Amino acid sequence: MNYQNLRKKMVDEQIVARGIRDRRLIDVLYKIERHRFVPQESRSSSYGDFPLPIGGEQTISQPYMVALMTACLSLKGDERVLEIGTGSGYQTAILAELSKEVYSVERIESLAKRAQELLRELGYANIKIKIGDGTLGWSEEAPFERIIVTAANSDIPPPLIEQLKEEGIMVIPLGDRFSQILTVVKKTKDQIIKTEICSCVFVPLIGKYGF
Ligand code: SAM
Numbered sequence: 026m027n028y029q030n031l032r033k034k035m036v037d038e039q040i041v042a043r044g045i046r047d048r049r050l051i052d053v054l055y056k057i058e059r060h061r062f063v064p065q066e067s068r069s070s071s072y073g074d075f076p077l078p079i080g081g082e083q084t085i086s087q088p089y090m091v092a093l094m095t096a097c098l099s100l101k102g103d104e105r106v107l108e109i110g111t112g113s114g115y116q117t118a119i120l121a122e123l124s125k126e127v128y129s130v131e132r133i134e135s136l137a138k139r140a141q142e143l144l145r146e147l148g149y150a151n152i153k154i155k156i157g158d159g160t161l162g163w164s165e166e167a168p169f170e171r172i173i174v175t176a177a178n179s180d181i182p183p184p185l186i187e188q189l190k191e192e193g194i195m196v197i198p199l200g201d202r203f204s205q206i207l208t209v210v211k212k213t214k215d216q217i218i219k220t221e222i223c224s225c226v227f228v229p230l231i232g233k234y235g236f
Contacts, residue, residue: 028060031072035059039074040092047096053122054092059085061143062113081133083228085113086175090207090225097196097209097222098171100124105166107188109159109230110175114140117152120173127152128166130159132231160232162188169193177205177227182234186210186217198227202236 036054045051060071062085067077076084086094095116098106100123111117111131117140120127129152131137137156144152155163159174160182167188174185174197181197189195189212198205199219207222229236 026069028058028071032059035072035074035088039089043089045089045092045096049100049102049123050092050095050119053119054088057115057118057122059088059115061147062115062118062140079113079136081136083112083133083136085115086227091116091119093222094173094175094196094207095119095123097207098173098194100171104170106171106173107163107166107169107185108173108175109162109185111137111140111154112175114144116173116175117154118144118147118149121149121152124171125151128163128169129154130157130163132156132158158232158235160184160230160234164188171195172197174198174230175227176230176235177202178230178235181210181217182230182232184234186212198225202229 060068063071076087079085104124105126106120106124108129111129117129134156137154141154162184168190170190170193172185172189172195177198193212195210199208205225207225209220211218
């Protein structure tokens with residue numbers, strides 16, 4: 026299977042054609058081998074326009090959703106980013122290419138370990154992964170310029186608002202268990218501004234401030 030051709034087609038038809046314009050992000054999507062993050066049995070579908078199972082009843086998100094969430098973060102390269110829900114580690118790798126450091130929390134040990142091993146093998150030295158409840162954030166490493174939550178919740182977990190730096194940006198799917206709105210949250214000196222982007226469907230965020 027020619028993964029490079031499939032990857033180019035994925036980026037051109039699913040990402041660029043749908044309006045993603047961030048050049049750095051597009052180049053990273055051309056480069057990162059998404060199939061390496063997908064279990065062997067579904068590798069041939071790695072570049073399809075849909076999420077795929079990765080074990081533990083979890084998914085690697087649809088490529089366009091990964092790209093859109095990343096674009097919403099407006100990364101310039103010098104940010105410290107907190108990711109909640111490492112999953113396969115694919116989104117983590119994209120963030121690591123586009124920012125200074127990535128702190129990623131995953132509640133399922135087997136997924137966290139698999140992602141950590143692969144990301145190390147791929148040479149990423151600016152990623153730290155922790156197994157635990159991401160609704161609590163990562164207080165020892167806070168504050169963060171950016172936070173991305175890759176699982177759905179009814180509201181923003183309070184620790185994540187606290188751990189977001191002033192002028193920081195968070196992206197999170199908010200809604201009920203079955204459908205959500207991808208939401209961009211900006212934190213200013215005295216308020217939290219939410220902007221709704223589009224409807225989406227994510228697996229639930231499970232934890233103290235989750236479902
Ligand atoms: N971005 C990932 C990727 O590229 O593969 C996909 C993430 S998947 C849609 C959501 C992940 O969030 C799952 O791996 C799930 O176990 C994790 N998750 C759910 N609740 C969590 C919590 N409280 N803390 C950390 N991870 C959580």
